[in-house]
Amino acid sequence: MTKFNQASFSLAGKVALITGGAHGLGRFYSEALSMYGADIFIVSQSTDGWKETQEIIENNGQHVEFLKKDITEPDCADSIVAQVIKAFGHLDILINNAGMQIRNDVLDFNDADWRKVIELNLNSLYYLSHAAAKVMAQQKHGKIINIGSMQSYRAGKYIFPYTASKHGVMGLTKAYADALAPYNIQVNALAPGYISTDMTKPLQEDPVRGPEIENHLPSGKWGTPPELMGPMVFLASEASNYVTGVMLPVDGGYLLR
Numbered sequence: 001m002t003k004f005n006q007a008s009f010s011l012a013g014k015v016a017l018i019t020g021g022a023h024g025l026g027r028f029y030s031e032a033l034s035m036y037g038a039d040i041f042i043v044s045q046s047t048d049g050w051k052e053t054q055e056i057i058e059n060n061g062q063h064v065e066f067l068k069k070d071i072t073e074p075d076c077a078d079s080i081v082a083q084v085i086k087a088f089g090h091l092d093i094l095i096n097n098a099g100m101q102i103r104n105d106v107l108d109f110n111d112a113d114w115r116k117v118i119e120l121n122l123n124s125l126y127y128l129s130h131a132a133a134k135v136m137a138q139q140k141h142g143k144i145i146n147i148g149s150m151q152s153y154r155a156g157k158y159i160f161p162y163t164a165s166k167h168g169v170m171g172l173t174k175a176y177a178d179a180l181a182p183y184n185i186q187v188n189a190l191a192p193g194y195i196s197t198d199m200t201k202p203l204q205e206d207p208v209r210g211p212e213i214e215n216h217l218p219s220g221k222w223g224t225p226p227e228l229m230g231p232m233v234f235l236a237s238e239a240s241n242y243v244t245g246v247m248l249p250v251d252g253g254y255l256l257r
Contacts, residue, residue, distance in 0.1 A: 008239040012037035015088040016236065017081070019071055019128065020098035022049035024197060025147075025225055027056070029095055032229035033236055034062040038093065041084045043067040045098075063088075071098060072119045077127035081135055093143045093236050094132040096125040099165075103158045114161045121165035122172075129176055129187075137183040144180075145235050146173050148191035148247045153255060170247050177245030186244040188235050193251025196222040218253035 016033045020026040021042035027049055030040050034057040042053065042064065050066050057064040065087045069076060084091045099121045102113045129144055136142025149166040156163035169189060177187035194213050196204065204210050204222060214220055231250050234240050249255055 002238075002241070004239070009233060009237045010037055011093075011233070011237055014038040014092040014236075015041065015084065015090055016093035016095060017041045017043070017084050017091055017128075017132065018095040018097055019124075020044050021095070022047075022053040022066070024199060025192065025195065025228060026095075026097040027053050028225040028229055029097060029232050030064075031056050031060070032232050033093070033095075034060040034064070035229075036233050036237070037062065038236070039063040039088055041065045041067070041087060041091075043069050043071060043080055043098075045070050071124040071128065077124075077131035080128065081131040085135065090139065091132060091135050092139075092141070093145065094128060095232075095236075096128060096144070096146045096169075098124065099147060099162075101159055101162045106157065106160070109160055117161035118165055121162065122168045125169060126172060129172070133176070133180055133183075133185065136185045137180070140184050142180075142183075142185040143236050143240075144176060144185065144187040145232070146187070146189040146247075148173070148189045150191065150193055150249075150251060150254060152189075152191055152247060153249075173247060174245045181244060186235075186240060188240070188243060188245070189247040190228065190231055190235065191247050191249040191251065192223070192228055193217075193249065193254045194222050195228065196224055216254060216257055218256060221252070223250065223252050 016038045018030055021030040022044050034040055039062050040057050054064050102117055146169050148169045151163040152166040152170045173187055173189040228250050
């Protein structure tokens with residue numbers, strides 16, 4: 001029987017690859033994992049937030065490496081994972097965080113925007129998961145954590161590719177969890193609810209939609225990024241070793257209503 005103690009949440013000696021891990025919610029995931037002992041490898045399309053994120057991670061006593069890369073480039077996943085191995089020697093945790101959203105009316109939505117969102121939110125997640133799984137299977141351990149959404153459960157009549165991609169994230173999470181369980185690899189997902197960030201500020205301030213969301217939340221208030229940090233550490237740690245194929249909503253009860 002596996003013994004549970006405070007060390008069950010420790011990530012000491014672990015290496016985490018986080019896409020988009022230097023800005024937005026991704027920075028909080030990087031901070032959380034480094035706080036519990038993980039070294040971090042961040043891949044992002046720009047250098048935005050690198051300096052601030054590096055300071056946070058190093059202040060937590062951990063190492064960080066950065067790679068400027070468009071993860072939708074063909075055949076780049078194996079190369080990214082290889083660079084993680086070169087930098088740190090192993091890969092224990094993959095967080096597929098990078099994503100985007102494009103809004104438009106149904107009859108005005110164009111195919112180029114559909115392809116752009118699906119390529120980043122779903123296809124790149126699949127390719128990186130596949131590349132990471134090959135390494136983790138040899139190690140006989142690993143954690144893959146995908147980022148879902150409220151739109152993994154609901155519609156989204158102005159964000160069609162985003163909704164489709166996030167439903168796909170749930171499906172891939174379950175399929176990979178089933179396939180990789182014999183290798184002691186757990187595959188789960190985190191589904192943030194309505195979280196107060198710079199990106200969601202226009203929605204919060206919308207005179208119609210803002211109050212609608214607040215009234216729908218049992219607590220009557222939006223979440224904050226730090227409220228995602230604990231669930232992320234749980235999914236990345238040995239404390240969740242018997243949890244796989246799950247998408248965990250961190251939504252303040254939004255989906256209850």
